[in-house]
Structure formats: structure tokens, C-alpha cells
Amino acid sequence: MAAKPQGYDFLVECPYNKVHQLENGRRFQIHLIKCRKEYEKKFTAVKVQCPFNATHRVNEPEQRYHVENCPDRVIVDKFRNPIVDSLDALQRKEVKMIMEDDTDDWDREPPVPAYDPQKYCESSNVIRHCRGMQPHERRAFRQQELVRLRGAKALDLDNK
Ligand SMILES: [Zn+2]
């Protein structure tokens, strides 16, 4: 899309002619119908099907504009979200399981400050490998890994 003049972020580009830049809304819809008619007079319009609704068939130049503005896109997005949500929930459940699994390993150790589940996930595999070590070895190993994963912030852990 061509660079828009400053302060005109709401402008949309006509799919039939880049030079036509109009305020999105009713005016643009009227303009689009006009340009569509002109285009169909001059060219044999190739119709393309909307990915969100098989009954939507638009002229090829309008495809991108339609996909971005299709009213059925909302329905598809809503349909997708539960899948993402459940995946997210699944990952959370997994993290919880790892946490419960590990609690007996780290008893009597001070809790890690600024606990971050994301970082915990990344580091959990590493931490779980150090089972069977002596407590002081384990602490040193863990410290080493934390330094690697979190940077210098973890350095003050052992000073507490
Ligand atoms: Zn136009």
C-alpha cells in the first residue's frame, strides 16, 4: 500500500485504483460500487471466492480488500479462538503438573523471586535433569542454569 499522508490513517485504498484513497465507511462503499462497475465494463471480471463464506464471490482485484473486511471473518475468528484457548489451557495444566512433580525436590529452598511461568517452562527440563545430585551440587547446577536462562539477575539468589 502506498504511504499515506500523515493524519490520514483511516484512509483506505480503492482495490481498483491505488490513487483512489477514501475515508473508510459509507463513502468508500459507494465509491467501490462505482469503480467496480467501471472495471466490469472494461474487463471480463475474474470472480474469486471468499475463504470465509463460499457465497461471497468478488472481483479478483477486490479479493484482498474483501478478505480484510469480510463480515464473516468475525465468525471464523470466534470459531478459531476456542481451539487456541484450549491449547493454552493444556499448556497451563502441563506447567502445573511439572510444578507439583518438582515440589519435593526444592523443599527448604527459598522460593524463586519474580516467578515467571514462561521462563519456568523453558528451564524446567534443565532443572529436572539434576535429580540425584547432592543438595549443594543441585543448588550450584540450578544457579548455573538460572544464570544462563535469566541473566545476571539470578546471581543474588544464593545470597538470601
Ligand atoms: Zn476507485
Ligand SMILES: [Zn+2]
Ligand atoms: Zn466474505
